[in-house]
Amino acid sequence: MxxxxxxxxxxxxxxxxxxxxxxxxxxxxxxxxxxxxxxxxxxxxxxxxxxxxxxxxxxxxxxxxxxxxxxxxxxxxxxxxxxxxxxxxxxxxxxxxxxxxxxxxxxxxxxxxxxxxxxxxxxxxxxxxxxxxxxxxxxxxxxxxxxxxxxxxxxxxxxxxxxxxxxxxxxxxxxxxxxxxxxxxxxxxxxxxxxxxxxxxxxxxxxxxxxxxxxxxxxxxxxxxxxxxxxxxxxxxxxxxxxxxxxxxKKEKKPAPKEDCNTCDNYALAVTARDQYTNEVLPNTDVVIKNVYGEIIHGGTTNNYGVIVFSNIRPDNYSIAGKLFDVDLKGTAANKNDFKPNQTLQKEILYTDDRFILRGQVVECNVANPLTGASVVLTNTVKAEQKTTHTNDKGAFIFHALQNATYSVYAKKNDYFSQTETITTLSFDRNKTLFIKLEVCMEKTDCGKAIILKNIYYDLDKFFIREDAKPELNKLAQFMKDNPGVKVELSSHTDSRASDTYNMTLSQKRADAAVDYLVLQGIEKVRLIPVGYGERRLLNRCKDGVDCSEAEHQINRRTEIKVICPDNR
Missing domain, CATH: 2.40.160.20 (Porin)
Structure with a gap:
């Protein structure tokens, strides 16, 4: 009871x-x-x-x-x-x-x-x-x-x-x-x-x-x-x-359009997207306003000042969320009682991710035209972790980069050879920097066009592959793996010093050494044609009898690649 x-x-x-x-x-x-x-x-x-x-x-x-x-x-x-x-x-x-x-x-x-x-x-x-x-x-x-x-x-x-x-x-x-x-x-x-x-x-x-x-x-x-x-x-x-x-x-009837009213109350909500660490405003941030059911009732993108304004908004209880490059921002709430007639309610959402944003662009070398639809590969050189994305219609791409890390970045696109860029975040402070800019250059591999491989150096009178040359040859190996139908001529050149016969022999040995290295990287030898040109194709004035600096002679000691035209295969 x-x-x-x-x-x-x-x-x-x-x-x-x-x-x-x-x-x-x-x-x-x-x-x-x-x-x-x-x-x-x-x-x-x-x-x-x-x-x-x-x-x-x-x-x-x-x-x-x-x-x-x-x-x-x-x-x-x-x-x-x-x-x-x-x-x-x-x-x-x-x-x-x-x-x-x-x-x-x-x-x-x-x-x-x-x-x-x-x-x-x-x-x-x-x-x-x-x-x-x-x-x-x-x-x-x-x-x-x-x-x-x-x-x-x-x-x-x-x-x-x-x-x-x-x-x-x-x-x-x-x-x-x-x-x-x-x-x-x-x-x-x-x-x-x-x-x-x-x-x-x-x-x-x-x-x-x-x-x-x-x-x-x-x-x-x-x-x-x-x-x-x-x-x-x-x-x-x-x-x-x-x-x-x-x-x-009950389905509500849409109200008839109202005439302009200069005396009616208006309510507005302004949302600013900002980085928590640097206090930097964040343009192009997606912002949504949700009701208490989680339904999106307003949405848009912040302007160049990191702000978006929602006008003629009905006072109510809302949650505000944002996203920048697939990372959710720390949201906030707007309460019904916060809204005041004919005033703009100010709210702020924060980007709290402690990673850097690597904002890059892929362009064609010596032309600077943006390349769309290119695959961009980011590799953490310490952890051997790899991520891939694609460029948009402006050739732009985005990666998130960890603090105190080193990355290599290269791009892939049919008929293009990519330069590999190395970037480290060790020199950046996340409390001061959010965005890191980067440009990746790709050269058009038209058949018969020579492309100079950078940093391919040889010791005097030597033809073995030095450690500082291997990254560039690795890049060539990756290019050939990405383009399995390509056959290339791999040529080496010398400066004008020593005899023509000696330089021809030395350049051929250097070209052969480069081919042997690429074969070890998994490239079929039949796709590689080593050619030594000696001193016959100088790039500057440093021919026999001309006094040149060591740096000028170095320009001529180079290795090039050239995509073989189909008729020459």
Whole structure:
């Protein structure tokens, strides 16, 4: 009884709370709502003439539909409840006798309609109170406890098979909506069935009976002294539940276009995207405004000053999110009360990633035309980690670079040979720098056109491949792997010093050494043609008899590649 009083008090408090809020600024719009629930009928009370039968709780399920006009609605409910009788007859006096016990579950089904009250201050949370009146069917509850030696009926109740029982229910529930239409809810209910008729056993002529025990007013006669006729008594219960809520907002008509109004209030929201470390503003940052359901209602990109302004925005509760080069910014929120008429609400979102942004461009060498659709490969030279991206219509690309790291960058595109650039972030401070600029040059590999390989140096009178030359040859190996149909001529040149014959031999050995190195890198030898040109193709004035510096002579000591034209293969 104490538990029942407590639950009744809780239910009454919930009813008062919901009803009291109806007169406040509820935002409940006209809409259709439905809910499915499952729960537990915790405290059933069956008022009948069976003092030695307790009624236990059981599963409950149901559904509700409502249509609201603002905070007031009309709805219908269906509930299915299951209880079970439990005999608590004292059987100590029959310890030596075999006992038989039969107990059948009770099912209740309720159908009701009535008013619904709803309080919804914002779009996420809602509190509802349902008041229902209707009819119920109640069936089951047969209980029979008997002793076999001597044969004796100890505790007996025929049960129920009642239809169209006048019933009422009060239900309070609280909902939380994940989206505009779907949410979850939890609540409690109180249900009462009025004057529920019991069955009467046609053979025995009574509805309930029990054998009195010591202490009962009827004494302890060995007969069924306490017999009862059918009792049209009330049945009630308290229960709790949880489930899924669905609401379908009424389609709002689009307002007719308004004429310009110089006196109307206007609300605006300005969002600035900024780097957390450098405080640098971030142009071209994608910004979205979401409502409480997470739905995007406004969006755009920041300007060159890192700002985007949303004009004519309706004051409400919003979340603000941003993204720059696939990295989410730390968002913020705008509260309804923050908006002021004819003022712009200022909000800021932050880029908190501690990596650098490597912002590069791929261009054609000596022309500076941007190359679109090129694959750009970034390799962490320490961790051997590799990432690939593609250039856009302006030849631009983006990578994120770790602090204190060194990278090599090259590009791939049909009929182009890429220079490899090395960049290190060791010399940059993330608290001062976010963007690192880089340009990658690619040379057009037209057949027959020579491309000079940089940094291919040889010691005097030597032809072995030095360590400082290997990166450039590795780049050539990668180019040939990316273009498996290409065959190249690999040529070496000398300066004008020494005899023509000596220089021809030396340049050929140098070309052969370069080919051997490329073969070790996995390039088929048939695709490589080594040619030594000696001093026959000088690039400057430093021919025999001309006094030149060492640096000028070095220009002529070079290695070139040339894509072989198809007719020459």
């Amino acid at each position: 104490k538990k029942m009083i407590i639950l009744l008090c809780v239910l009454q408090t919930m009813m008062i709370a919901v009803t009291a809020q109806i007169n406040s600024n509820s935002t409940s719009p006209n809409r259709f709502a439905a809910s499915l629930r499952g729960g537990y009928d915790a405290l059933p009370f069956y008022n009948n003439n069976t003092p030695y039968i307790n009624y236990k709780g059981g599963p409950a399920a149901g559904a509700s539909v409502n249509y609201y006009w603002g905070w007031l609605g009309l709805g219908g409910d269906f509930d299915y409840i299951q209880n079970r009788p439990q005999s608590n007859y004292p059987t100590g006096a029959y310890a030596g006798s075999a006992l038989n016990l039969q107990e059948d579950k009770i099912t209740r089904m309720f159908y009701g309609i009535g008013p619904s009250l709803k309080y919804q201050r914002n779009d996420r949370f809602a509190a509802e109170l349902f008041l229902r009146g209707g009819l119920a069917s109640i069936k089951g509850g047969y209980t029979n406890l008997s002793a076999t030696s001597p044969a004796q009926l100890l505790n007996y109740h025929v049960g129920y098979d009642a239809k169209n029982v006048l019933s009422a229910k009060a239900q309070a529930q609280f909902s939380y909506y994940f989206t505009r239409s779907v949410g979850v809810h939890a609540g409690i209910y109180y249900m009462r069935h009025f004057k529920t008729p019991e069955l009467t056993d046609a053979k025995l002529g009574f509805s309930a009976a029990y054998l009195p025990v010591a202490g009962d007013n009827a004494g302890s006669q060995p007969s069924l002294a306490q017999r009862s006729n059918a009792c049209n008594c009330d049945i009630s219960s308290l229960g709790a539940f949880a489930g899924v809520s669905i609401q379908l907002p």
